[in-house]
Amino acid sequence: xxxxxGWVELGDRVFVRRYALYDQNIGVxxxxxxxxxxxxxxxxxxxxxxxxxxxxxxGDPITVVVDTHGHFDHAFGNAIFRPASIWGQERCVGFMExxxxxxxxxxxxxxxxxxxxxxxxxIDPPDRTFGEFATIEVGGRAxxxxxxxxGHTDHDIVVTVPGTAVLFAGxxxxxxxxxxxxxxxxxxxxxxxxxxxxxxxxxVIVPGHGDHAGxxxxxxxxxxxxxxxDLARRVVAGELTLDxxxxxxxxxxxxxxxxxxxxxxxxxxIRGEVR
Ligand SMILES: [Zn+2]
Numbered sequence: 163x164x165x166x167x168g169w170v171e172l173g174d175r176v177f178v179r180r181y182a183l184y185d186q187n188i189g190v191x192x193x194x195x196x197x198x199x200x201x202x203x204x205x206x207x208x209x210x211x212x213x214x215x216x217x218x219x220x221g222d223p224i225t226v227v228v229d230t231h232g233h234f235d236h237a238f239g240n241a242i243f244r245p246a247s248i249w250g251q252e253r254c255v256g257f258m259e260x261x262x263x264x265x266x267x268x269x270x271x272x273x274x275x276x277x278x279x280x281x282x283x284x285i286d287p288p289d290r291t292f293g294e295f296a297t298i299e300v301g302g303r304a305x306x307x308x309x310x311x312x313g314h315t316d317h318d319i320v321v322t323v324p325g326t327a328v329l330f331a332g333x334x335x336x337x338x339x340x341x342x343x344x345x346x347x348x349x350x351x352x353x354x355x356x357x358x359x360x361x362x363x364x365x366v367i368v369p370g371h372g373d374h375a376g377x378x379x380x381x382x383x384x385x386x387x388x389x390x391x392d393l394a395r396r397v398v399a400g401e402l403t404l405d406x407x408x409x410x411x412x413x414x415x416x417x418x419x420x421x422x423x424x425x426x427x428x429x430x431x432i433r434g435e436v437r
Contacts, residue, residue, distance in 0.1 A: 167218040170374075172366050173326025175303075178374060179215060181208070184235050185339060185371045188212055189330045190219060191323055193301015198226040199246075200321055200330050201370070202239030204269070205279035209239025226300045228307065229288055230332025230370060231318045232258040233345075234265050234280075241286040249298060250288030251309045253317035258287040261345075272418070308361070310334075311354035312347035313387075320358060327365030334358050335383045337372030340416040341424070347436065348428035349391050355384035386412035394428030404429075 169177040175192040181203065189200030197220050202209050216224070229237040229250040237258060240248050262285035270277035290298075296307045306322045314333040321330040333342065334355055341351075358367070359380035368374045393407040402410070407425050415421040430436045 173328040176326050176328045193303045196225040196301040198300040200228045201236040204235045204238045207279045209242035231315045238283045247290045248288040249290045251317035251319045252291040255287040310357040312350035313354035315345045329362045330368045333370035335369045337369045339371040340413045343424035343427045349431050352388035355387045359384050398432050
C-alpha cells in the first residue's frame with residue numbers, strides 16, 4: 163500500500179483520494195493507456211480539481227466514469243469528464259433527471275459559498291446503465307459493478323476490481339459520517355449493507371465518505387442500519403414513541419437532515435408511502 167501525493171494505493175493501481183469537502187472519497191483505477199474515475203464530486207470546479215490531482219498519477223485519459231449513485235456530491239461533476247462513458251445503475255438516470263435541479267437549488271441555499279459553482283452545473287446522468295451486474299473494462303482491466311438492493315437510494319452500486327481486494331461502496335456505508343436517509347429505503351438497507359459486508363470479505367472497503375476500513379466496520383454499520391429499521395417497527399407496533407426511538411437511534415444527527423429523518427423515512431416505508 164503506497165501513498166503518492168495524496169493518493170493512496172489500496173490495491174494494484176487502484177487508488178483513493180480523500181477530499182476535505184464532505185470528507186469524500188474519489189476512486190481511480192488505472193488501466194493500460196486509460197483510467198477510470200469513481201464519482202465526480204459536486205461541481206465543475208471540484209471535478210477539475212480531481213483532474214488536476216490526477217496528473218501526479220497518470221497522463222492517460224479518463225475514458226470511463228462510474229457514479230456510485232446520483233447524489234449531487236457524487237455525480238454533478240460528470241460533464242467535465244466527457245467524452246468518457248459514464249456508468250450507473252439504470253435508475254440513477256431518472257433520479258438525476260427528477261431531482262437534480264431541485265437539489266442544486268437546495269444545496270446552493272444551504273451552502274451559499276457553493277452557489278456560484280453549482281449554478282453552472284448541467285445535470286449529465288450516466289449514458290451506460292445496467293440492472294444488477296455489469297463487467298466493464300478500462301485499459302485491459304475488468305471492473306465489476308453490482309447493484310445489491312435498495313439502501314441509501316434505489317440505485318446505489320458497489321465497484322470491485324478482480325485481482326484486488328478493494329470495494330468502493332458509495333454511500334451504502336459511511337465511516338465517521340452519518341448515513342443520509344432522506345432518499346433511502348430504511349427497511350431494505352440492512353440486507354443490502356449486509357451484502358456489502360459479505361462481499362468485502364477480507365478486503366478493504368472504501369465508503370463514500372470517511373476512512374477506508376475492513377469488513378468489521380462494514381458489518382457493524384450494517385447492524386446499526388438494521389437497528390434503525392427495528393426501532394421504526396417498534397414505533398409502529400406501539401412499543402416505543404418516536405422520541406424514544408430517536409433517543410435510541412444508533413447514528414448521531416446528519417448535518418443535512420433532522421434527527422428524526424431516518425426514523426420518519428422508515429415509518430413512511432412501513433406505511434407504504436415510500437416506493
Ligand atoms: Zn449519497
